[in-house]
Amino acid sequence: MTTAAVRIGNCSGFYGDRIGAMREMLDGGELDYLTGDYLAELTMLILARDRARNPDLGYAKTFLRQLEDCLGTALDKGVTIVANAGGLNPAALAGAVRALAERLGLAVNVAHVEGDDLLARADELGFPGPAGKSGATRGMAPLLSANAYLGAWGIVDCLASGADVVVTGRVTDASVTVGPAAAHFGWAATDYDALAGAVAAGHIIECGAQATGGNYPFFTEIPDLNHPGFPIAEISADGSSVITKHPGTGGLVSTDTVSAQLLYEIGGARYPNPDVTLRMDSVSLSQDGPDRVRVSGVRGEAPPPTLKVSLNSIGGFRNATSFVLTGLDIEAKAALVRSQLESHLPVRPAELVWTLARTDHPDADTEETASALLHCVVRDPDPAVVGRQFSSAAVELALASYPGFTSTAPPGDGQVYGVFTPGYVDAALVPHISVHADGTRVAIAPAAQTLTVEPVAAPPLPEPPQEGAAVRVPLGRIAGARSGDKGGSANVGVWVRAGASDATGNRSDDQYAWLAHTLTVDKVRELLPETAGLPVTRHLLPNLRAVNFVIDGILGQGVAYQARFDPQAKGLGEWLRSRHIEIPERLL
Template identity: 35%
Template sequence: MAADSTRPVRIAGASGSVSDRRHAVSMFAANCGDDKVDVIVGDWMSEANMTARGVMKIEASSNISTSKSGDTFAFGDAGAAYEPTFIEAIEPALSDIEKHGIKVAVNAGASDTEKLAKVMTDLIKSKSLSLKVAWVSGDEVFPAVQKAHAEKRSKFENVSTGAVLDNWEFTPIYAQAYLGGLGIAAAFAKGADIVVCGRVSDASPVIGAAVWWHGWSRDQIAELANAFVAGHLIECSNYVCGGNFTGFKSLESKGWHDIGYPIAEISRAGQVVITKSKSGGGEVSTQTCSSQLLYEIQGPWYFNSDVTAVLDGLWFEQLGTDRVALRGVRGELPPPTTKVGLTARGGYQAEVHWFLTGLDIQDKARMLEAQIRHALRDWSDKFTKFEFTLNGTAGENASNQNAATVDFRVFVQAREEKDIAAARFLRPNIDGMMQGYPGSTIHLDVRQGFPKPIYEYYVTLLPQADVQHKVHLWDGQEIEISPPPQTKTYPAQQPSEPEATGVASTDFGQTVKGPLGWIVHARSGDKGSNANVGFWVRHRDEWEWLRSLLSVKTIQRLLEDEYRGKKIDRFELPNMYAVHFLLHDHLDRGVSCSSSYDFLGKNVAEYLRSKHVDLPLKFLNRGKL
């Protein structure tokens, strides 16, 4: 299919992670006659499987087996260093993809993109189809990192913590860069139908599709910036259609049992409209778009290898049912560097869970902790993390026993597997049950009590000039993608305002104490060990109240025990009625080795929305969220 740049390209977002439902690719392809899409994009990669697949590749090349404790990742084929769940998603769609001339670009190659391309080629051949597969390389950059480090050209500062690589207590074994979208565009221009990538940025497939479709050049910064933001709006699939949305209760009548998937329409001038598939429930509204946008960003400057988007003037306009226009994005030159994730073996972890019910919960927890510490005293000095957490609240005068029960978690990590082997952790926990607190009960599913490997992830920056970005075609041809000819160096610190200035009014009338979330939407997520959280309201007069309320000091106060003295950045998006915060190093080292229940950072927002503040009664009278 030749691109028709006289009309907007319609790009469908079919997967946001390895945990996504796997029917969307085939749904978009099968319905293309009635619900036209030109390109299907999807992301199957995250920090969790990127680290696991990276270690898997290193171990395979070194003939080192993974831990006998079990597979390194719960999904897919343990022997493949690409993400095999992508095959499950695309296999039933291939005939319709060829029939309708749909292009496909995905992040699914993980640490073996070439192998995934071969598997796809063989699969297509077995179906007697003629689809052409290209693959993108250059994301595997460990040699480049080692060379730059040895030559002392960079300290490789951690973008979350500010630490330097020399002081990292772990030994990196693998590194993967986040590439831009121009390799994908070049592959499509050469006739590729399916482009598989190992690790391009989440938005790069959309950038690549739009560049190819409209024939944009690298200096069309405004158009690239809009495509970049559009990419982040649809790359998490259902999120922009109502998934993970604090207004979820309004979606019950709109089919919340089966939230639909998004489509970005991008014109030749870079104008963006977000809509959704005709099938599936949920909605696309200014509110769901705000939720997804605030989840993704870390400040007013939003960086990609191809472009920088400036967001402080951004807003959304509802054009009609399930149609929202993106407005106010400005483009700047890309930075000279790109994000790189370094992987290291982090050791092992295990945990057990106890159930405490009814009265005296705190005292029961103190007794249990004392007994466990005593039982593990001879080897607990080998633990790198040893935590006891009481999770939940026992309801007072509860109507059933479950409502009066809380979870007590014992969590350990160690560098060596033997130091938390069953005999040194799980067995001593079980042994103490007969001397325990009233109602002493350990969870009988003890599988989490056996050691499993964990991986550390260190996020830093590498010059784009050090990346060998290439496209590999089905006929053996290679296309080199050069780094951007013009870049701009940005300060390490994003613009930040600790509190609002020039508030129109500080008198918002009579107030009542209640949860912030009665009036305020919020969304949060992980960026390495950082947590980003954005808050927004629906009405202009509520915005003045929100921005005057939510200062850095207020967030510190609302976090209470969760605030650990780390830096917090704040900036406002006045056209969205939103305030965004970046909580530096708030999470425990990221998803692949976190001790937190909230390892993805998605519940930071939900916790803060539950905190009580003074709410203007006139806003509450409009109805609670």
């Protein structure tokens, strides 16, 4: 078995990430593998619409643009490329890569992984079916895509066949890292601790520059954030890793930048993947030198018996307009235009939602800062109801409503919006196929041992901190936060930074004790009133000095539904950090 650490870099965190990152990673230093994550729940909807227009598409086209510039370099340097850019059509992307290589005069072994696409079996598996099948008769929108999240063993088999490039459909984000590590070290399917370590490393690097200072709450401390480098995981045979980046690149790799990414889009102490369940509460971080963070102590358990399924459908049509309310009597102006518009609509849309954003300031010295925004969002299955009828009713008020009537832009036609629904399916019912360059198809067996994911008992609270004088300041004075979306839910991970100390001892331990005792579910609901009435679950992660909150339903039916102005909950953590709370002075 190989024992030397394997260097796995990342060059993409989403479809649309920095186009030059693949070149930067190949030129910047030594790598064994280069991975890319191009898929998200919204991306699957975008690719589904691409495929509906052209059955030869459905993959991330930017990946081909990157390879056109970089494929020869990767081959020269012996760097194997593994990416989930295949989206809904990995076979077509594999064919396109071969055609590109032929045009470039390169001999390339290209393999792919498929089987995740369950759209044709949606009725059989009990998902909302395509038009004309059971989904339609239940009144549900026709599905555009239905994809199970596969694991890493198909990638492992492709690499064992000698592939230089492996493209997949919907595998989990971490799987493009787990596959190369498992292939490199020859891990077995039951090497749970090692696999879990690779999942942790993959989760850290999967979002690109988010691990090197991007979207980081203490961003003013990051050197050269104009162009942060992309992350690298140096994974060892036992699954432990060091997260780093190429020398001389911008950004920072620290225990805090890594903590921020570890807390991104997670739930409780168990983080299930198709090949292993990572015990997030086992992860330990330590600084291992400049721009080097060691990830150790990771424990894993058998994977769950089911796979998550991403279901995307067309929800109907959506339109919106924003009225600008300036100066005095903001509430009365909002009430007037709301009453007028609703009474002028010939047909009330299925959904009509008003939101008043009080961005106005008294005695403001600019017109913009004297103004508030009244947003109106409508949704309906009929495009005419939210299109011509709604737009006409809004525009016709221009000379007959509140003083100073104006809007940010006139409403236009209704636009199609998507709906994301999570599903689950028995892993044994999902084909997992690796397809070698010569066309050989290998079926990957599901996990022989599985374990249903159950909540972990909450760890004991630390001793409460000493009482003392307190001051009302923003939570962000002592805490970082990272938030993100998972379907219609969102998570907010909050942590205090390691290493701070004072005359009384380790201040960060005291800060965590205060955080664990103070930032309860009730306190979060108080600080974030938009969560009132929604299910909120709290998870303690003492190793990371963190508390994670999962807020169900805050994003409605997913990102494309646009239930709130921050549809992916990216700013939710920063809103929480900005809220004022009583913090003991000695902790500041």
